[in-house]
Amino acid sequence: MDIEEIRFINAAFDMNYSLFEEGLNSPRTTYARYLLKHNGGKIISEDEHKTASLLCNGAIEARVIGLDKPAMSITGSGAHGIIATMPLYGVCKVNGYSEDLLLRATALSYLVCMYIKEYSGKLSAFCGCAIAAGTGMACGLAYLKGGGLEVMEHTINNMASSITGMICDGGNQGCAMKGIVAVDAAFSSVNMAMEGVYIYNAHGINGSTPEETMRHMGQIASPGMVGTEKTIVEILERKQERQTKEP
Numbered sequence: 001m002d003i004e005e006i007r008f009i010n011a012a013f014d015m016n017y018s019l020f021e022e023g024l025n026s027p028r029t030t031y032a033r034y035l036l037k038h039n040g041g042k043i044i045s046e047d048e049h050k051t052a053s054l055l056c057n058g059a060i061e062a063r064v065i066g067l068d069k070p071a072m073s074i075t076g077s078g079a080h081g082i083i084a085t086m087p088l089y090g091v092c093k094v095n096g097y098s099e100d101l102l103l104r105a106t107a108l109s110y111l112v113c114m115y116i117k118e119y120s121g122k123l124s125a126f127c128g129c130a131i132a133a134g135t136g137m138a139c140g141l142a143y144l145k146g147g148g149l150e151v152m153e154h155t156i157n158n159m160a161s162s163i164t165g166m167i168c169d170g171g172n173q174g175c176a177m178k179g180i181v182a183v184d185a186a187f188s189s190v191n192m193a194m195e196g197v198y199i200y201n202a203h204g205i206n207g208s209t210p211e212e213t214m215r216h217m218g219q220i221a222s223p224g225m226v227g228t229e230k231t232i233v234e235i236l237e238r239k240q241e242r243q244t245k246e247p
Contacts, residue, residue, distance in 0.1 A: 003100050006107045010099075012072035012085050016059050019069040020086070023062025031176040032058035048094040052087035053183045059086055060129075061176040074110055075117040079129035079175050084109045087183050088140045097144060109133070109140035112156075112214070119218020125229035126221030127166040127178050134182030135159040135217070142190045151190075153210045154198035158189035160206055160213050161199040164220050169232050 023032045024043075035054040039045045043054065059082045063071045071078030072085070085106055092102040113128075113136035120126050138159050139152045147155070163185050166178060192198060201208055205216040 003103060006103050009085075009103050009106050009110075012081060012106070013089050015070060015072040016082050016086055017055070017089070019062050019067070019071050019082075020055055020059035022067045022069040023058045023065075026062065026065075026067055028065055028067070029058070029061050031061045031173070031180075035180075044090070044093045046094065048091045049183070049187050051094050052090035052187075053180055055090040056083055056086040056183055057176045057179040060179045061173060064171050064173055064175045074113055074133065075128070076122050077129060077133075079171070079179070080113060080117075080133040083129050083133035083179055083182055084113050084136050084140075087137050087186065088144065091141060091144055095144075101144060105140035105143045108143055109136040112136035112139045115211070116214045116218050119215050120221035121218075124221040125167055125225040125232055127168045128221070129168075129175060130163055130166050130178045130182035130185075131159075131217060134163065134186055135214070137182070138186035138189050141186055142193065145190060145194060147190065147194055151193045154193035154196075155186075155189045156210045156213050157199045157201065157206045158192060159185060160217050161204050162189065164205065164217050165225075167225075167228060167232060170236065 023029045024036065035057060036043070039047065039050040039054045045051050059071065060079050062069065063078050063082065072081045074081040074084050088102060088105050088109060113133045116132035116135060117128055120128055120132060135156060138155050142152045142155045163181065199206055205213070205220065207213040207216055
């Protein structure tokens, strides 16, 4: 498609990067400063994986602790929007990839995320930011690295067989930890797929096509995790009751 039709995606990078900076400058964040330290004290280092994780999860932490900056959402979620965009932005900055390549990779990331969410639903006990947005981002990462459709299919299989089933226990600081896991899984899934290492379609919830695999990923959430959602809510309610009773 004409690149001008997706140029609007740049607004997501601007907004989410501003949120990331707010987190990095706040004394309330911990993950952001840890990830910065492990990226050699640089926001953009020579390590694409560490840079991607820093930009992504520094922004997520800023969002979930309530700092006063907006996030650009996708499928109704700020964390989804951050994971779908910021790792790709970081990889492009490290490697000097073009804006056009970044925009196309991000459009793909958004579309895959939306496809999985169509089956999982907007709210469930399933961590859509890691699983749906993370898988979308992984496909975008494969695109940036020159992977074709087969590599993306194998990447989806690797993601489906690894982090599907990660729970959502509400918007909290744990979202940053889940984001770190999602970025790690995406890089591993893509790097393995690029070398022909992937989970075959016959195994687990993987389907005969990428679309079927993504449908299965969504179905794990809905209807699959309805009971899990009830249990999570009960745990949170018991916690709240104890806290209100404590002097």
